[in-house]
Amino acid sequence: xxxxxxxxxxxxxxxxxxxxxxxxxxxxxxxxxxxxxxxxxxxxxxxxxxxxxxxxxxxxxxxxxxxxxxxxxxxxxxxxxxxxxxxxxxxxxxxxxxxxxxxxxxxxxxxxxxxxxxxxxxxxxxxxxxxxxxxxxxxxxxxxxxxxxxxxxxxxxxxxxxxxxxxxxxxxxxxxxxxxxxxxxxxxxxxxxxxxxxxxxxxxxxxxxxxxxxxxxxxxxxxxxxxxxxxxxxxxxxxxxxxxxxxxxxxxxxxxxxxxxxxxxxxxxxxxxxxxxxxxxxxxxxxxxxxxxxxxxxxxxxxxxxxxxxxxxxxxxxxxxxxxxxxxxxxxxxxxxxxxxxxxxxxxxxxxxxxxxxxxxxxxxxxxxxxxxxxxxxxxxxxxxxxxxxxxxxxxxxxxxxxxxxxxxxxxxxxxxxxxxxxxxxxxxxxxxxxxxxxxxxxxxxxxxxxxxxxxxxxxxxxxxxxxxxxxxxxxxxxxxxxxxxxxxxxxxxxxxxxxxxxxxxxxxxxxxxxxxxxxxxxxxxxxxxxxxxxxxxxxxxxxxxxxxxxxxxxxxxxxxxxxxxxxxxxxxxxxxxxxxxxxxxxxxxxxxxxxxxxxxxxxxxxxxxxxxxxxxxxxxxxxxxxxxxxxxxxxxxxxxxxxxxxxxxxxxxxxxxxxxxxxxxxxxxxxxxxxxxxxxxxxxxxx
Amino acid sequence: xxxxxxxxxxxxxxxxxxxxxxxxxxxxxxxxxxxxxxxxxxxxxxxxxxxxxxxxxxxxxxxxxxxxxxxxxxxxxxxxxxxxxxxxxxxxxxxxxxxxxxxxxxxxxxxxxxxxxxxxxxxxxxxxxxxxxxxxxxxxxxxxxxxxxxxxxxxxxxxxxxxxxxxxxxxxx
Numbered sequence: 001x002x003x004x005x006x007x008x009x010x011x012x013x014x015x016x017x018x019x020x021x022x023x024x025x026x027x028x029x030x031x032x033x034x035x036x037x038x039x040x041x042x043x044x045x046x047x048x049x050x051x052x053x054x055x056x057x058x059x060x061x062x063x064x065x066x067x068x069x070x071x072x073x074x075x076x077x078x079x080x081x082x083x084x085x086x087x088x089x090x091x092x093x094x095x096x097x098x099x100x101x102x103x104x105x106x107x108x109x110x111x112x113x114x115x116x117x118x119x120x121x122x123x124x125x126x127x128x129x130x131x132x133x134x135x136x137x138x139x140x141x142x143x144x145x146x147x148x149x150x151x152x153x154x155x156x157x158x159x160x161x162x163x164x165x166x167x168x169x170x171x172x173x174x175x176x177x178x179x180x181x182x183x184x185x186x187x188x189x190x191x192x193x194x195x196x197x198x199x200x201x202x203x204x205x206x207x208x209x210x211x212x213x214x215x216x217x218x219x220x221x222x223x224x225x226x227x228x229x230x231x232x233x234x235x236x237x238x239x240x241x242x243x244x245x246x247x248x249x250x251x252x253x254x255x256x257x258x259x260x261x262x263x264x265x266x267x268x269x270x271x272x273x274x275x276x277x278x279x280x281x282x283x284x285x286x287x288x289x290x291x292x293x294x295x296x297x298x299x300x301x302x303x304x305x306x307x308x309x310x311x312x313x314x315x316x317x318x319x320x321x322x323x324x325x326x327x328x329x330x331x332x333x334x335x336x337x338x339x340x341x342x343x344x345x346x347x348x349x350x351x352x353x354x355x356x357x358x359x360x361x362x363x364x365x366x367x368x369x370x371x372x373x374x375x376x377x378x379x380x381x382x383x384x385x386x387x388x389x390x391x392x393x394x395x396x397x398x399x400x401x402x403x404x405x406x407x408x409x410x411x412x413x414x415x416x417x418x419x420x421x422x423x424x425x426x427x428x429x430x431x432x433x434x435x436x437x438x439x440x441x442x443x444x445x446x447x448x449x450x451x452x453x454x455x456x457x458x459x460x461x462x463x464x465x466x467x468x469x470x471x472x473x474x475x476x477x478x479x480x481x482x483x484x485x486x487x488x489x490x491x492x493x494x495x496x497x498x499x500x501x502x503x504x505x506x507x508x509x510x511x512x513x514x515x516x517x518x519x520x521x522x523x524x525x526x527x528x529x530x531x532x533x534x535x536x537x538x539x540x541x542x543x544x545x546x547x548x549x550x551x552x553x554x555x556x557x558x559x560x561x562x563x564x565x566x567x568x569x570x571x572x573x574x575x576x577x578x579x580x581x582x583x584x585x586x587x588x589x590x591x592x593x594x595x596x597x598x599x600x601x602x603x604x605x606x607x608x609x610x611x612x613x614x615x616x617x618x619x620x621x622x623x624x625x626x627x628x629x630x631x632x633x634x635x636x637x638x639x640x641x642x643x644x645x646x647x648x649x650x651x652x653x654x655x656x657x658x659x660x661x662x663x664x665x666x667x668x669x670x671x672x673x674x675x676x677x678x679x680x681x682x683x684x685x686x687x688x
Numbered sequence: 689x690x691x692x693x694x695x696x697x698x699x700x701x702x703x704x705x706x707x708x709x710x711x712x713x714x715x716x717x718x719x720x721x722x723x724x725x726x727x728x729x730x731x732x733x734x735x736x737x738x739x740x741x742x743x744x745x746x747x748x749x750x751x752x753x754x755x756x757x758x759x760x761x762x763x764x765x766x767x768x769x770x771x772x773x774x775x776x777x778x779x780x781x782x783x784x785x786x787x788x789x790x791x792x793x794x795x796x797x798x799x800x801x802x803x804x805x806x807x808x809x810x811x812x813x814x815x816x817x818x819x820x821x822x823x824x825x826x827x828x829x830x831x832x833x834x835x836x837x838x839x840x841x842x843x844x845x846x847x848x849x850x851x852x853x854x855x856x857x858x859x860x861x
Contacts, residue, residue: 299747302747303747306747545730545731590733590734591733591734592733627748627749628749629732629742629749629751630742630749630750630751630780630782631780632735632736632739632751633732633735633736633739633742633751636732636733636734636735637734638733638734639732642730642742642749644744644747644749647728648728648744649728649730649744650728650730650742650743650744650749651730652730652732652742
């Protein structure tokens, strides 16, 4: 590819990727509704666009492949072939390859081989029609030609005496400057007018000097022209060759060149026009920014927030009105900045969701199952860092549902279900949390199998298992070290079970719970924080150390008098709003003290679990910047990260879910208060 | 805080020499990022025993490794000479607590012997990069990349890596 075309590469990649995505979507539509003539037409149009753009950028094979797809689509359109899984497979393979080719283009790799796909298409077309239309090479030859003939300006000057079709007597004399009016018209259906015009202009520039251009250059480069433009070119050589070359550019409909007699005076003001800076003055509505730059920005904002807090602390001590006002102003600005930075990092969950229809389709073909995927809540936004990891985890959940949940069509019919299984993947937002549900209508989780596996793995004793409710048993699936798949299939298995997904979700600061109804399906509910970066937390003191407790699971804070504390079955409890709530002495749990001390309790709730975390002192709420702990410390279940306080000291962030899980007796059954329907999945505040 | 720049000649090794429980150890200077005086170390309850705590180094969170424990000595007493050697290893930036930093020493490569095949006393030989012999002194050169790394990987890492590979194998095949 020539260096000049490379400036259009980004544009090409972005646009073509979009087109390919749309193409894949439309193909899925065709597959679900083979008679959808509109979808077929749309595919045809998209393949055509891809072809045209690739050809302009000299990606011959990409263009060739798109062209072959066009041919095959034409078979469908003209009803010479009918939509069937085999033909759709070919289309999807082509789409995959195209995607790969565009990626390669971005990375400036050479184009991969496509002969296998072309062969497949030709064979398919041979089957469908007797007089199979060969894949025409169309413009390929031409392009090669024009590439070979890449103008070499110096040589050209010598060779330029050859006669062309629009000779002018005067022009025969070599070396005499003349002004030629080139009029170039592009075909109306041309998709990349700016790029083609650019190629034409470059040819003109190599041959001479462009004195005047109508419309102005930036209009042409921004595709704000009618498809026709005029260039007055001061040229020494013969221009017939040039005309031919321009005619060979794709989508050039007509080229005319007329010599101008009057020259000198006009040239002056024409110069003024030409000297307009070449830089594109395109209106920029969005920019791409590298993720680590955003991370740096967020780090700085985090530092700013810390400094702001420190300043506010000093302000309180000094008590100067002016200082307080300035601090307030700074506070507002910092909050705004923080909000905006966090917003910049938000990405719609659709970037993850959009891959799934295709994946589900391929998997269901592979497994011989029929599955309909329903996606909801594309527009919900999450922090980029959450999104990246979430994608893989959702892939596992979907695979799990397809592999272990949804039955084969025959099985489904036998149990009186529709042959087509259904998986619903839905996202929604609740205040500062995002809820994601993966629901299938498959056979549900085999609780007996879970039981025996849990026993086998030594996760629970037989007595423990017998005393568990079905719900509790189901959630054993999320216990680390558990994986139900007996055999490792190509689809799921490989040791990555629900337990792994659960800890993945937890490492994102989220929670996951599983609900299963035998014969009716599984529902997995995930709650995720919108962002991992900055959260509101309650600062507390335990002995001489400060900890931060995220306010999200906090229900209330209470002072405790010694006689409020009761002992129940060896467990310290407190009666809170009529419920017996177990007390979690942070100092004891963290083994910083052996005694039960503390006068303040923070009542927290995660799902059905409740607890009162006992601390020595409440220091107040504050926004904190969450910093991940080093990997050596990430395994400690009690902490979800750390933050830097205004004093510069490090405070550990308490992971409430982890603390509840690992504190003996953190579990409280509130049977009397729980209605069967009112199940809260994945934890979080249950006092809605 | 002292910034350190490495300008060793080719046949020489520059070592940061420090003491742990009155014994001399060293680390190659290119493994050392900076040396700081400990302040405001936050203890991390339930952490592995070789973790002394975490500190804030210019807005970054750094885990401090208790090198004494790591090498089989008693935990250190903080004194005026206690220093933290900040090291940039593959896994990220870690700090290690030492009793004193003595000097930066240039030692010809030929004076460095490979680690003994068996463990040298109480120290695991895989932590040892070599033994420098100089002026009647024996200095154990530690390989910080090994000393500071925990043998078993975190579970989360495994899952994430596992997840990615299984995807690659399955999608689009």
